[in-house]
Amino acid sequence: MSEIKFYHPKTVLQNILATANKTIFNQLWLIKVLPPLILIIAWETASRLGYLKPLILPAPTAILKAAYYLIESGELFHHIGISLIRILKGYAVGAGLALVLGLLIGIFKRFDQATTLLLEFLRPIPFFAWLPLIILWLGISETTKTTIIAIACFWPVLLNVIAGVKSVDKKYLEVALILEKNRYQTLTKVVLPSALPSIFTGLRIGMGMAWGAVVAAEVIASTSGIGFLLMYSREMWQPDITFVGTFTIGIIGLIIESIFTFIEDHLIKWNKNNKSNNRKGRIK
Amino acid sequence: MGTLETLFIENLSKTYKAENGDVHALENVNLTIKPGEFITFVGASGCGKSTLLRLIAGLEKEFLGDIKLGANKIKGPSINRGMVFQEARLFPWLTAEENIAFGFVDKNISPEEKKKIVDEHIELVNLNGFAKSYPHQLSGGMQQRVSIARALVNSPKILLLDEPFGALDALTRLQMQQEFLRIWGKEKTTVLLVTHDVDEAIYLADRVVVMSCRPGSISKVINVNESRPRDRNSCAFADIKREIYKVIFKEESHLIDYYI
Numbered sequence: 001m002s003e004i005k006f007y008h009p010k011t012v013l014q015n016i017l018a019t020a021n022k023t024i025f026n027q028l029w030l031i032k033v034l035p036p037l038i039l040i041i042a043w044e045t046a047s048r049l050g051y052l053k054p055l056i057l058p059a060p061t062a063i064l065k066a067a068y069y070l071i072e073s074g075e076l077f078h079h080i081g082i083s084l085i086r087i088l089k090g091y092a093v094g095a096g097l098a099l100v101l102g103l104l105i106g107i108f109k110r111f112d113q114a115t116t117l118l119l120e121f122l123r124p125i126p127f128f129a130w131l132p133l134i135i136l137w138l139g140i141s142e143t144t145k146t147t148i149i150a151i152a153c154f155w156p157v158l159l160n161v162i163a164g165v166k167s168v169d170k171k172y173l174e175v176a177l178i179l180e181k182n183r184y185q186t187l188t189k190v191v192l193p194s195a196l197p198s199i200f201t202g203l204r205i206g207m208g209m210a211w212g213a214v215v216a217a218e219v220i221a222s223t224s225g226i227g228f229l230l231m232y233s234r235e236m237w238q239p240d241i242t243f244v245g246t247f248t249i250g251i252i253g254l255i256i257e258s259i260f261t262f263i264e265d266h267l268i269k270w271n272k273n274n275k276s277n278n279r280k281g282r283i284k
Numbered sequence: 285m286g287t288l289e290t291l292f293i294e295n296l297s298k299t300y301k302a303e304n305g306d307v308h309a310l311e312n313v314n315l316t317i318k319p320g321e322f323i324t325f326v327g328a329s330g331c332g333k334s335t336l337l338r339l340i341a342g343l344e345k346e347f348l349g350d351i352k353l354g355a356n357k358i359k360g361p362s363i364n365r366g367m368v369f370q371e372a373r374l375f376p377w378l379t380a381e382e383n384i385a386f387g388f389v390d391k392n393i394s395p396e397e398k399k400k401i402v403d404e405h406i407e408l409v410n411l412n413g414f415a416k417s418y419p420h421q422l423s424g425g426m427q428q429r430v431s432i433a434r435a436l437v438n439s440p441k442i443l444l445l446d447e448p449f450g451a452l453d454a455l456t457r458l459q460m461q462q463e464f465l466r467i468w469g470k471e472k473t474t475v476l477l478v479t480h481d482v483d484e485a486i487y488l489a490d491r492v493v494v495m496s497c498r499p500g501s502i503s504k505v506i507n508v509n510e511s512r513p514r515d516r517n518s519c520a521f522a523d524i525k526r527e528i529y530k531v532i533f534k535e536e537s538h539l540i541d542y543y544i
Contacts, residue, residue, distance in 0.1 A: 174369075174373075175373050178341060178363075178366075178367045179361075179363060179386065179434075180361060180363050181389075189386065190375065193377040194375075269418075270377045270418050
């Protein structure tokens with residue numbers, strides 16, 4: 001005898017939700033994309049309904065239009081290009097110096113002792129605090145910006161390089177000792193590889209700092225670059241362009257971060273504590 | 285391979301300076317180890333077994349007495365004394381074969397020759413197919429095999445092993461003991477192995493050195509004359525075990541207030 005099954009409306013709803021959960025919400029990209037999408041739609045709707053003043057908060061479509069105009073005229077890439085070149089110069093100087101100094105401090109005890117006091121004193125000074133002095137010395141020039149970027153990325157690189165070199169496991173050094181490796185071999189084959197993840201962390205954070213510093217320097221003292229675009233458009237009351245500039249900074253920061261992650265994953269694939277591996281194995 | 289030499293340990297004492305007084309890690313240790321002999325050291329933790337091994341390896345330089353390999357005093361680390369630690373201590377950034385190749389010291393060997401020797405050693409420790417694996421991709425037992433191979437590429441006169449199988453699970457440990465005897469049969473070096481596993485000590489050694497604590501010294505040296513492979517359940521094996529336990533626990537009897 002067959003029974004007629006009655007489905008309670010609640011059960012039906014639960015089933016639909018469960019199916020939806022399986023098919024739609026289980027898509028990772030959807031989970032990632034949905035929140036910003038909702039935000040943008042709400043923003044646009046509020047603008048169209050007149051709740052937001054265009055001069056304070058322009059609609060997303062207006063920002064897109066401004067972006068299109070800036071891209072088409074080549075203005076945006078002009079400014080991005082200038083900012084990127086400044087970063088590369090400043091980063092090469094700052095990170096390069098920090099790398100060399102960090103290795104020297106990490107390897108030579110005497111060097112470490114001799115520099116401790118000086119570095120401890122200089123480290124807490126924010127890079128921005130150097131700007132007035134640097135402008136005093138160098139005026140509002142390219143070198144000013146390079147210098148401020150160099151200072152900004154110097155510290156995170158330095159500290160991480162020192163930490164990386166110093167934290168090499170003593171047990172590994174014993175292995176090198178037993179296998180009669182000389183100082184140079186121990187340095188290149190044991191100390192440096194073991195310090196590499198930490199060095200990379202420093203370089204990554206340093207790049208983030210450099211990117212922040214270039215914008216800061218351009219806002220204060222520049223007639224070009226992405227920071228200048230921000231400042232100038234504000235003065236001209238063009239918030240849509242200011243938004244384009246601000247978002248561009250975010251997007252480029254994201255791209256730089258991805259490049260670093262990519263290099264790190266391929267260069268240090270042996271590292272079990274690797275960031276991308278952690279992402280995969282995260283506790284849910 | 286160079287000819288093996290006798291290892292002389294004469295009146296060896298070692299004191300560590302600690303905050304609350306000196307710690308006598310070793311006191312007046314005398315032992316002569318014949319070329320090609322397999323010696324195991326057993327004793328409770330902290331009785332100076334590992335210290336003795338580190339002294340022979342040349343990792344600790346301040347001690348009293350003499351350690352001589354043949355006619356030469358041991359002054360520092362040397363590749364004629366290979367060492368394997370409890371943790372495999374492989375470099376995580378190198379593959380298994382690169383880790384083994386790291387063991388090479390002799391610069392006069394051509395790359396082809398090196399490759400050949402590394403391959404032979406991978407074969408020797410039964411790791412065919414894992415040459416390109418990174419340490420984190422290998423099991424604990426496999427990592428220890430790589431570590432043994434790394435210690436062997438220079439054909440050391442003495443191989444020092446500090447609780448090499450201590451961190452492995454019980455079954456893998458038994459397997460590694462057999463494997464190690466096989467490897468030793470081929471390489472024929474003098475072996476000094478520290479363990480706290482009495483079974484392991486008897487199963488492997490020609491002579492078992494039983495050590496006592498505070499200060500670390502040799503209580504008794506027991507010959508194991510059984511032929512290999514040994515039967516862990518044989519009567520002779522049990523007799524030796526009983527003898528060792530007797531030495532170890534008699535020593536601690538003054539610490540025990542009652543017997544069951």
